Amino acid sequence: MTQDTSLRFREFKMPDVGEGLTEAEILKWYVQPGDTVTDGQVVCEVETAKAAVELPIPYDGVVHELRFEEGTTVDVGTSIITIDVAPGSGDAAPAAAAPVVETPAETPAEEAEPKGRTPVLVGYGVAETSTKRRARKGTSAVPEQAAAATAIQAEMNGHGLVTGPARPLAKPPVRKLAKDLGIDLATVTPTGPDGVITREDVHAAATPAPAPAPVRAEPALAAQPAPEPVVAGARETRIPIKGVRKATAAAMVGSAFTAPHVTEFITLDVTRTMKLVDELKADKDMAGLRVNPLLLIAKALLVAIKRNPAVNAAWDEAAQEIVQKHYVNLGIAAATPRGLIVPNIKDAHDKTLPELAQALGELVSTAREGKTTPAAMQGGTVTITNVGVFGVDTGTPILNPGESAILAVGAIKLQPWVHKGKVKPRQVTTLALSFDHRLVDGELGSKVLADVAAILEQPKRLITWA
16 A cells, blocks of 8 residues: 655745744755654754754654755745655655745745644744745756756747847846956856856956866854955955844844934943952852853843833833833843844843853853854843943944843943042943933933942942842
């Protein structure tokens, strides 16, 4: 008796690994056709607009097909890998579903599961709508389409419908690149499938000496795509906007032009705070924990919010309400190879100093490793950005969407300062607090900033005010 192939071959679809994300880029496959996989095994790593995430497969079986190559951006709900859950049964394999490129009509995603059952991971929402694959930089058109275009061109030439040489096959971005570099596509030797001219072909034509064929590098963990190699004589280099950079740009533009920003500054003496940092490093209760000025600044901000709770709020434009938060999810801006991300410490207001130190250490380590999850970057209420690590005195930070305040910490430097009536060298820094002026007025914003400064100048206030 022949087994139903719809039950034998399971299609694993690109899940929504965040909240409301519509697409993800496949960074790396960890399996190949013919490999045996087990339920829960990680088969690939994908990058969304928020984070790099590893995807486990929910089946036992043998990999039959990888639907997309590394570097391809795939819509949520699209099948990305086929698993044979009953290998050796002798049934014919399902026909491979050709990816769809940009066309006027969309092709419904292949439904490989029986009705009522969708192979997704617990907690992953999968769109049930039709999907399509967009052509991305570095990918070539479907071979059948390119071949068809070539055949049509040849037939038109044969019937005298087209005069002169056939138009070289190339994508619009490649044509623009050739135009920018002054390269005639008719003189370029194509190396792409079915005679399609690639970006590398144009670069090779623009380089005086022949260059070796480019080697495709493995996607680095949570790294930004490498920029295009600079061609001799080129005046510009174009880098695709995607991933974290694209999401950050959209969020910052939306925030800057939605929330009326006000920024206030204060310069203060943090010598006592720096001494306390040294003492805490030697404290046995803090052994093995990350202790630095940022830890005490974070604690000072939490105390200031406790004293001025109205600053911890959000503006709900649709409902025309101010949403007062009775918890603090403290965001920490982190510069990573993928760009700026802002994971947050959940319920930071309830944490002791050692617990806060541990959470900060885990947050930083995870961000550097590129393992920050989308959930870790959602639900923030206020943020700290430490520009001082770059030697910058201060800045005017832009609010994260949905938050009411963000504190920028400048570099801590030894400077002349009037201390007890005399000019002495002291550790000095500048803080900048940006806030949403729709719900935080100048008085409230000033009180919060003044409280943070007072604690850092006299850290003993952490005990009396906390």
